[in-house]
Amino acid sequence: MSTRKWGAALIGAAALAVAGLAPAAQPLKIGFVYVSPVGDAGWTYQHDLARRALEKQYGDKIVTKYVENVPEGADAERVIRELAASGHELVFTTSFGYMNPTIKVAKSFPKVLFEHATGYKRAKNVGTYNARFYEGRYLAGIVAGKMSKSGTAGYVAAFPIPEVLQGINAFTRGMRSVNPKAQVRVVWVNSWYDPGREREAAMALISQGADVLMQHTDSTAPVQAAEEKGVYAIGYHSDMSKYGPKAHLTASTHDWTGFYGKLVGEALAGKAQPTNIWGGIRDGMVKMAPYNPAVPQDVRDLVAKAAADIAAGRLHPFGGPVKDQGGKERVPAGKFMPDDQLAVMDYYVEGVQGQLPKK
């Protein structure tokens, strides 16, 4: 390399160093990729609530952009790449199916920090974050167990993947913690969002004697069905009370505000690192929505105590003994189920009716 080129390189490096020291004149650009339209309830809506909270918290220090309704598949990679290429330094990809595209794009943009929700692949500039939704399910189970007269709850579920099974099982265990004879019936709708099928599933469950509905799907159809039929429902993702003022007892909701706020604060300080977070009630990622007046104070107290115990680590939704549907002991008494076993859950616990769809 000639002297002149060395000189140019030095000047360039000095310029970069100065730019690094100078206070950030440009706002930090943050991109979000959403799998569904934002709407006014559901998975994506909760992420967007947190995005709006970021704008409030950091004002003109940041600019946020989002692209909604991006299908999991070939399109995701283009959108993620476009966000990275157009100067977004922090990109949140908020659906499991964005995992491989996120990893692929991250290789070409080493300076951009990517955060992928609910996945398991990480890289130098790719972090993951997820919430222990099952903790909220356990609390919802307590409410359901106390409020159900028939002792049978209905569960509208999307796909038999570990996250959904954790939810069904934690809900069942929560319910049986206050009513040992409680039963949970499950209907699979094979979709994350399909109001028509969710409604049909809810109706079928009600006709089978379920008087509290729980859901692991994205639409408000099950809550609406419960309202119509005069039974109770517990919402998921968002507070769905306006879709069932009488039926909606509470909801197990996600709150990403704290996580996004903290990470963006670190990014503004130039200290953001890829995360590996699986947060729960203690981290404020899982919360219960306000209660329906129909829920008596003693039930609220019971749930508050369980929540405090879970946060303090005294109570675990999968604290032993955990028996599966066939009676096989999965966790011995006195132990908690470790995370690696939670992550691959593929069975029903005692108290869930029916068979898991065959592999």
Place this chain on the structure above:
Amino acid sequence: MRYLSPLLAAALTILVGYALFSALGRDPLAALHAFFVRPVSTANGVAELLLKASPLMMIATGLALGFRANVWNIGAEGQLILGAICGGGVALHLEGAASGWGLALMVVAGALGGMAWAAIPAFLRTRFNASEILTSLMLTYVAALLLSYLVHGPWRDPQGFNFPQSRMFDDALLFPLLVEGTRLNASFLLALAVVAAGWVFVHKSFLGYQMRVAGLADAAARYAGFSATRTVWIGMLAGGGAAGLAGLAEVAGPIGQLTPSISPGYGFAAIIVAFVGRLNPVGCALASLLMSLLYLGGEQAQMELRLPAAITGLFQGMLLFFLLGADVLINFRVRALRRAGPAAASAGQAA
């Protein structure tokens, strides 16, 4: 005039879009720029456009052959999924033993898979006279569930934490990239080949002529001794084969594995593309470019102007609406008719 109507429709769409963006309080020129210019202002953007257009191009060309002959294959989405399953299944079983023939085998398997799925409605139509519109559409849901079963069950990645997805395919089994640094791969050439083959079939072959006659005048075709059964079979298999290829090209291209959702509705969007393209293979190719531009533009409009995603759907809908509207007004003259006395009188009494 027939060939001018797509241009007229595009012009009207832009005009109404202009009014719409103004009404939304956005700078309409900036919005139209984001929609139609920004996506293709970089080499990578053009590559993305061609990548996105490839499956639409293939499927629309295949469907158009049938549509011309009044064979209404609405189930290309399902045939696409079957192509992905068959081609992807070959890829999963070739894992580790990848040779140069692997990809070729996958292409054949993909096309055959799509054809096999289309053969079911073809058989039901020719044997039992069941409407292929209904049977092909309903088989789409069956195909989606079949894929869901496979990726949740037998083909699930053992290292995938029980998530519903297959292993990633070997790199050797993916379509090679045409331009390094972009995602444009050799499946685009395949799409062009499908369009060329479709053009030759429609314009240069006797069979293509027979199918056109069957579409224009069923009775004349029968009188001339052209086989109606053969028309149905060719129409369905062409659409199915093309859709199968498109499905394979998605999983052996940008996706690289089998997942529960492969296509964002290409099989349905291609129906619009086929009509915007006047059921002509070259027209389908051009229309697929326009359609992809609208998708890409929709994303840009969200990023640049924070317009909602629904705008993309609105634009596509408007385009089709204006196109069909222009066609009606070109082919038919609208006249105000005064109803004859007694009828008008009785209508008045009834009211």
